[in-house]
Amino acid sequence: MTTAAELQARAAAVLPGGSTHIARSYRPPLYVVRAHGARKWLVDGRELVDYTMGHGALLLGHADPRISEAVAEQAARGTHFAAGHEREIEWAERIAALVAAVERVRFTSSGTEATMLALRLARAATGRDLVAKLHDHFHGWYDAVSADRDASSRHFSPDGVPEAVLAQTRVIDPADPEGLDSALGDGQVAALILEASGGHYGRHPLPDGYVAAARRVCDRTGTLLVIDEVVTGFRVHPGGMQALLGVRPDLSTFGKVMAGGLPGGAVGGRADLLDLLAVGSDGRAAVPHPGTYNGNPLSAAAGCTMLALVADGAAQEQAATTAMELERRIAARLAATGVGGRVWRLSSMVHVRLDDAAAEGRLDGLLRAGGVDFFHSSAFVSTAHTEADLEVTEDAFDSALRVAVAGG
Numbered sequence: 001m002t003t004a005a006e007l008q009a010r011a012a013a014v015l016p017g018g019s020t021h022i023a024r025s026y027r028p029p030l031y032v033v034r035a036h037g038a039r040k041w042l043v044d045g046r047e048l049v050d051y052t053m054g055h056g057a058l059l060l061g062h063a064d065p066r067i068s069e070a071v072a073e074q075a076a077r078g079t080h081f082a083a084g085h086e087r088e089i090e091w092a093e094r095i096a097a098l099v100a101a102v103e104r105v106r107f108t109s110s111g112t113e114a115t116m117l118a119l120r121l122a123r124a125a126t127g128r129d130l131v132a133k134l135h136d137h138f139h140g141w142y143d144a145v146s147a148d149r150d151a152s153s154r155h156f157s158p159d160g161v162p163e164a165v166l167a168q169t170r171v172i173d174p175a176d177p178e179g180l181d182s183a184l185g186d187g188q189v190a191a192l193i194l195e196a197s198g199g200h201y202g203r204h205p206l207p208d209g210y211v212a213a214a215r216r217v218c219d220r221t222g223t224l225l226v227i228d229e230v231v232t233g234f235r236v237h238p239g240g241m242q243a244l245l246g247v248r249p250d251l252s253t254f255g256k257v258m259a260g261g262l263p264g265g266a267v268g269g270r271a272d273l274l275d276l277l278a279v280g281s282d283g284r285a286a287v288p289h290p291g292t293y294n295g296n297p298l299s300a301a302a303g304c305t306m307l308a309l310v311a312d313g314a315a316q317e318q319a320a321t322t323a324m325e326l327e328r329r330i331a332a333r334l335a336a337t338g339v340g341g342r343v344w345r346l347s348s349m350v351h352v353r354l355d356d357a358a359a360e361g362r363l364d365g366l367l368r369a370g371g372v373d374f375f376h377s378s379a380f381v382s383t384a385h386t387e388a389d390l391e392v393t394e395d396a397f398d399s400a401l402r403v404a405v406a407g408g
C-alpha cells in the first residue's frame with residue numbers, strides 16, 4: 001500500500017513545496033483517497049471530519065449522489081462541445097433567478113477569473129484605469145488584486161507583481177471612516193471590489209452599514225461596485241450576501257458553490273455592462289473574452305444540480321443551524337479550557353480567533369491530529385455534518401486548545 005511518506009517524497013520532487021496550493025502546504029501534508037459527506041479518508045487510513053469543504057464549494061458535503069450522478073451522466077455524453085449547450089443557459093438562468101442584481105451571466109473557469117473579468121468590464125465601461133479594493137479582502141491571485149497594505153499603511157504585494165500594476169490599485173482600510181471618500185472621491189476609480197461579508201468570508205467583519213455606504217460613494221463618484229460572492233454566493237442566502245444586506249451591486253462575481261464542487265466561476269450583473277462581451281455584427285466585441293473551459297458541460301451539470309438543490313434556502317438554513325451548534329460547542333470549550341479567544345459565525349461559516357496568535361497558528365495542525373480539518377481557524381459547515389461530527393469536533397477542540405496554549 002502507498003504510504004503518506006512515499007507520496008510526500010514523490011510530491012517533493014515534482015510539485016513546488018510538494019503541493020498545488022499555498023493553503024494546502026500542510027506540515028505534515030494530507031493525502032486524501034476518498035471523501036463522502038462530511039468526512040475524508042487519508043492514505044494512511046485516518047478519517048477526518050472535514051470543514052474545509054472544497055475551500056467552501058461543498059455546501060452539500062462531499063460526493064452528494066445527486067451531483068455525482070449529474071456529472072457522470074454528462075461525462076458520458078461529452079465533456080466539451082466548443083459550442084453552446086442547454087446546460088449553460090439553464091445555469092445562467094438559475095443564477096439570474098436567484099440573484100436580483102444579475103441580468104446577464106458570463107462563465108469563467110474560476111473565481112479568480114471572474115473577478116479579473118469584472119474589473120476588465122468596469123475599466124472598459126468607465127474608461128478609468130484605477131481600481132480599488134479593501135485591505136485583507138481576497139479576490140484571487142492575479143496582479144491587480146494582490147496589492148494590499150501593511151501595518152504602516154504602505155502598499156505591498158507579492159514578488160512578481162510589477163510596480164506599475166500596483167500603482168493602479170488603491171487599497172482602502174475599512175476601519176478608516178474617510179477611506180471610501182479619499183480613495184474614490186477624485187472620480188478616477190473604475191470599480192470598488194469587496195467581500196460584502198468582510199474580508200475572508202467574514203473573518204474580518206465590516207463596520208455596520210459599510211457596504212451600503214460604499215454603494216452611495218460609488219454612485220456619487222461614478223465608480224462601479226463589484227460584490228465578490230465567490231464564497232458567500234448561494235451559501236449565506238440563495239441571493240448571496242447582497243440579499244442579506246439589501247445592497248445592489250453593478251457586478252457580482254461567483255465561484256465555489258455555484259459550480260457544485262467542479263471548477264467554475266461567473267460574472268453576473270447589469271446587462272449594459274455584460275453586453276460589452278457580446279460580439280456585434282462587425283464580428284467584434286468591446287471586451288473580447290475567450291476561455292477554453294467557460295461554461296464547461298461537466299461544471300454546468302454540477303452547478304445546475306447544486307443551484308436547484310439550494311434554491312429554496314432550506315439547505316443554507318440547515319447548514320447554518322449545524323454551524324450555530326458548532327459555534328456554541330467551541331465557545332463552551334473555550335470557556336471550559338480557560339483559553340482566551342472568540343468564536344463567531346456568518347451563516348454556515350464559523351470563525352475562531354485565539355488571543356494568543358502563536359497558539360492560533362498551532363490550532364489547525366492540532367485539530368488535524370485530533371481528526372478535524374479546519375481551514376485557517378475557520379470552518380465551512382455543510383448539510384452533511386451530523387451530531388457525530390460535532391462530537392468529534394468538540395473533543396478535538398478540547399485537546400487542541402489545551403495543547404495550543406501550553407505551547408505544544
Ligand code: PMP
Binds near residue numbers: 111112113195256
Ligand atoms: N474571491 C474570493 C472571495 C475567494 O475567497 C476566492 C478563493 N478563495 C476567490 C475570489 C478566487 O476564487 P478561485 O480560487 O476559484 O480562483
